[in-house]
Structure formats: C-alpha cells, structure tokens
Amino acid sequence: MSKNPKKKLGERIRTFRKQVGWSQEELAEACGLHRTYVGAVERGERNISLVNIVQIARSLKVKPSDLMENIS
Amino acid sequence: MSKNPKKKLGERIRTFRKQVGWSQEELAEACGLHRTYVGAVERGERNISLVNIVQIARSLKVKPSDLMENIS
Secondary structure, X not given: OOOOHHHHHHHHHHHHHHHHOOOHXXXXXXXXXXHHHHHHHHOOOOOOEHHHHHHXXXXXXXXXXXXXXXXX | OOOOXXXXXXXXXXXXXXXXXOOHHHHHHHHOOOHHHHHHHHOOOOOOEHHHHHHHHHHXXXXXXXHOOOOO
C-alpha cells in the first residue's frame, strides 16, 4: 500500500475539520471523544473503529464514505 | 440513526461477498480474519476497525468507501 490507511483517514479528518474551522478540541467535544484521541487519529496512530468514524463524520457533517474516499 | 452503522456495513459486505460468490469462510481466508469474526461483522455485531474494513474491501476488490456508501 502506498500509504497507511490510518494516516490517510487522519489527514482526511484534519482537512474536513479545518474546513469547518474547528480545533482538535472543538471536534473532540462535538463528537464526544477525547481530544488526545482525536489528535492521535489525525496523526494516523490509532486504528479507529467504525462507530467512531461515523461519529466524527456526523460531527463534521460529511458522509463516512467521504472520510474514506482516498483509501484504497 | 435509521439503522445501526454496524448492521449497514455488515449487509454491504455480505452483498459484495455474494457477488463474488464466496462463502463467509472463503472471505475470511482471503482477508486473513477468522470466519466467526466475519460472520459477526456481517450480522452487525462487531464494531470493526479501519484496518479490518480495508482488509475486507481489498479482498472483495472494492474500495473501502464503497463498503461505507449506505452509512450516514
């Protein structure tokens, strides 16, 4: 694989978060996750679960599949 | 939510698996997961991780985002 799926998802989340104008802490609050966890997800350090992917997507008002679009 | 994301993903995996003509056991072998785990994922009983979603998608020769398409 060209790039780690965890890193790709993390970058995608970061991109959408910045479009919304939120800090990691604001995203964390919006989706009910811890800010250190959100930071680790954005850096591709966590193997995030489906339920948390969906939670983050909803907070960012995107579809979960949009967060996965660059992963192959 | 209208329907559990875990159930939706499971149904989607099952649909693609049947298109390929595989049993759960054949899919499990192809993606290096246990057949009882694959069965539980298809029934929506497991909160599957990103890495395993990607693994299953690759085995089914679809994009991970295709597996997530019906989840909102």
